[in-house]
Amino acid sequence: MIFSLRAVALRGRVLLLAALCSGGAAFAADGAPRAAPAPAVNAAAISQRPGHAAIASANFLATNAGFEVLAKGGNAFDAAVAVAATLSVVEPESSGIGGGFMAVLHRAKGDRDVFIDARETAPAAVDRKDYVNADGSPNRDAALKGPLSAGIPGEPAGLVLIAKRYGRLSLQQSLAPAIRIARDGFQPDPRLRDSIAEQKQDLRRWPASVAKYLPNGKPPAEGAIWRDPDQARTLELIAAHGDDGFYRGETAKKLVAAVQAAGGNWTLADLDGYRAKERAPIVVNYRGYRIVTAPPPSSGGVAIAEILNILSGFDLTRMAQPQRVHYIVEAMRRAFRDHNDYLGDPDFVTMPLDMLLSPFYADGLRQSILPDKATPSSMLPRAEASEPGMHTTHFSIIDADGNMAAVTSTVNYVMGSTFVAAGTGVLLNDEMDDFALVPNKPNVYGLLGSVANAPKPGKRMLSSMSPSIVIGADRTAVIGSPGGSTIITQVLEGILHFIDGESAQQIVAHKRFHHQYMPDVVNVEQGTFDAATSDALTRMGYTLKPRASWGFMNVVTWDRKTNQLDAASDPRRPSGLGKVQ
Incomplete structure (x- = not known):
């Protein structure tokens, strides 16, 4: 049964890829990502x-x-x-x-x-x-x-x-x-x-x-x-x-x-x-913001872009917390599945990045999410991750x-x-x-991998590092975090909070949650959900598992309307320092 489910899933992705190709979508022969067009930004802001x-x-x-x-x-x-x-x-x-x-740089x-x-x-x-x-x-x-x-x-x-x-x-x-x-x-x-x-x-x-x-x-x-x-x-x-x-x-x-x-x-x-290398970053547009993030050999940018493309079909701002978390977790689940199957060092592996980053691919993934029920991650053997x-x-x-x-x-x-x-x-x-x-x-973080990430002489190992810059019409953020496989989801949540209008201090202080496809659990920081939300998610079929250790996020924001900079270091790390001068 495991093999038949996997075969169906892979067949579905192949059919979707074929449909995208016949519909005129462009796919780079070398697997390199295409840059997404930038959203409208005030001309003076440049x-x-x-x-x-x-x-x-x-x-x-x-x-x-x-x-x-x-x-x-x-x-x-x-x-x-x-x-x-x-x-x-x-x-x-x-x-x-x-x-x-890994670094994302913006030269003014x-x-x-x-x-x-x-x-x-x-x-x-x-x-x-x-x-x-x-x-x-x-x-x-x-x-x-x-x-x-x-x-x-x-x-x-x-x-x-x-x-x-x-x-x-x-x-x-x-x-x-x-x-x-x-x-x-x-x-x-x-x-x-x-x-x-x-x-x-x-x-x-x-x-x-x-x-x-x-x-x-x-x-x-x-x-x-x-x-x-x-x-x-x-x-x-x-x-x-x-x-x-x-x-x-x-x-x-x-x-x-x-x-x-x-x-x-x-x-x-x-x-x-x-040799250190320069590469083209991944760029994705979400709710009028341009997110510039890490390409392979980081898996983070691909996963973040795929999650945001899926979530773009929902109005999260109008949802109650259980429903909002449900859709975010389901998007995380699907992005981490693709992380396991496809990604590796671009100098060694041809990856279907145009497919993974396509809004049409995200449309298909979104249609597979039930509005009131968790999707079991049952296609691969269960693996328990370390903290x-x-x-x-x-x-x-x-x-x-x-x-x-x-x-x-x-x-x-x-x-x-x-x-x-x-x-x-x-x-x-x-x-x-x-x-x-x-x-x-x-591996030690519970992440699975395929031959795409197998070791070879001179090859770069896959990473979850996700340094990112978020640029809107009036506000900009520079964001990232440590945390093993949770880097991806922590940065994602930080981006969502920034787009919702929150300050640097609010973003780094937020409680966090994480799902990485396998093991099929939602890791939760203490205090993230109230009792009603936890009960609602459990009824949907989620297993909530407490996790004590989370990344120390460091964020700088720039409000270009007021020309105000803000810097915040995660309160989980007392020796950190966010400073404006």
Whole structure:
């Protein structure tokens, strides 16, 4: 029965694709998304500038580093380099130069949007057998801990690309705050200390990890000054030599030697061959707003666009909460199903993105939603997801000229691979788990994948990162969040709240809910629904499951009618800072 249902579903999607083609819809041969036309925007808004700046990030030191660089004459893109590098020092549990990022940038001059893909890649010697147990199940230790779990980092190359193509300042100027903080020290916040304590058993497996994170055998004490001279040196080399300071020369040799000594398979050629890439962002129109978001190898933008296209056929503003949530969850369910089937690295996989992003495809999906009943997700084996955790970070920037940066950066799971490469201060990511190492078996976030996301040499693993910019006739938002697979739905909900007219502070404080097709449950933050709404959703057939951990969203908004900027950091992260200056 499972196979017949799946066959019917796939046959239906093939027939729909054929109908779209015969109806004159365009499909790119390379699977690249077509840009949607922009909604009507006040002509004066294109040349309007706010005259001041706003930054929201998960750590006040990073936000202040961004403003320090703006004060030197930098723009939003220089500030993005400063914020990301500082987060690498002060928030290593979530991001860093040993990981990667995805960014949506808006350059005010020329009204241009671009996507920066600094996602990690698989090393040339990748072998799926290294991540599979004898019984065929995923080997979670190999995929999540130690050097085999690490992809080739993309963040250094991405920061260099942004600085050279879009910044005003030198890398030395933009990286100076992070280098100073790493060299002179800072007081770790409670979340970093707790993350080190949570991962101490794995950190103890690697001598350089112990030396960095467990001085005297313990996590840093409250109030202690923590210094990171090795990372300061690595950042100094990047500042002086750009890509060569990380992917070649002294740092590259130390990275490869450390990885290979611990059983990993990186080579100098893997590092030398890494390139950050510019790609066309995905653009979708919803209720008069233009949403600019992340294309593959992010799955986030495709899913958000598909959900918004489905929801465009409903007037959510007139619905009671149970009905509104019902339609949003059903749209989430269908988008995540397609996420599992189709998406991967566009340099390796041909994807039917024009179909997935088509309003006609959304029409067909919308017709399959019953008005008063949940649709069971029964076509794939059940898979229980881990708590998503906040092991990613996001920051949002608008500068005085109206340049914007939405940047989501990650090392994947908490403290990444827990493996520090000796002599570099670089904590490596564990992004190899984001590949479909065993087809249709869930990763640590419970996401399923097909051969489209199978690991291959040089291939980028699929990501949920969804940095986005939302542009309306009078209001603009820069938005994103960490949270594993819940990134997509959290950003979606933030976009909907912004379009409903809410402020940055209201958006980041909202309670959240999430559905990802499998497992067939609605994850709910405590306090999201009142008793009546919960009862109504249960009667429709939904299983509501409490989830304690959610992403730390950071949002900047610009009201162009009043020329007011607003910045808000998620109240779930007390050390975050949204600041207007």
